Amino acid sequence: MLRIFGTRKTNDGLLDDAVRALRDSARNDAATLSSSARGAILERSVRAFDPADATPFRTTPLWKPATAAAALVVLTAAMIVVSPFQGPSSRPVELIASKQGDQIVFEIRDGRGPHQVRKSTDAANFRARPVTVEDGRFHDRAESGPVLVFYKVD
């Protein structure tokens, strides 16, 4: 039976119409996460990924995802920093990220250097030629958009 909206309905009909209206609107609802939330999820997931549950993240053998400098909520682009593997006796690497104008600036505070920094959009492949950082400080253009950018520092 074709119902005309606004006419008197049975309670069942009213509920069915309301459900249909909500379902239709939900179908057109294109809610998305903010890029900062997306970046935070990926960063925290990479960090919290339980190796007992599954294969560890595929990275180069001496590398694992860093815990520092990845919550780049100040950035419009989501980025993840991949830090050197830390052995039991090594000092933890402190990575500080900040946005200055259209640049993202990283400071590596581990008292060592120089460092080699590579950039990639694929955490499993860092093929680009590394940039040598002498003073523990490097910068890059802060890109916007949903693409994740990974940095590897050694």
Add this chain to the structure above:
Amino acid sequence: MSPPEDRETEDDRLVGAAQDGDVRAFEALLLRHEGMVLRLVRFLGVPAPDREDVAQEVFIRVFRHLGRVDRSRPFSGWLYRVTVNAVQDYRARAARRGAEEAPWSEAVEVLAQAPGGDPEEHAGQAALRRRLETALARLSERERAVFVLREIEGLETPEVAWALGVSSITVRRHLGRARDRLRSLLRDERKDPRH
């Protein structure tokens, strides 16, 4: 939109890649499902300011325990389950804080409107949605979850049962109660001259 079976196949491929440690596959899964998770979090009554936090919690749980995914079942079913659990935990935390749940109809912004059509009908549809939203907020947590998954998300009864960790009989019972209660609430609202 691709057929459900194609989506499931692609989800399964991405889950497999993510289980092997492919971060890009994680990202692709996130992008494919964030809309559904946000929508469900919303329909389950999480106020707007907290929805993104709850959605973050959902995906972190998903990715943390991805190795446990039963790949004989659709990934989306597991995601529904994790989302419902995360909302329940959120509600428990909110209750401990003594926070009041925001009335859904007030917390919800204007829902997306299909393009075109009669503006008067759109207004009528929007009013009808708001009435249902208000009524849904008055259901029990379990009744609301069953109703939203079955009637709004369109899951089959066994899928709802699996997502909620209950039997199909329980789903049907809660769905019946939810429908009765919603009918009653919509009827009462119609009698109320303020509406």
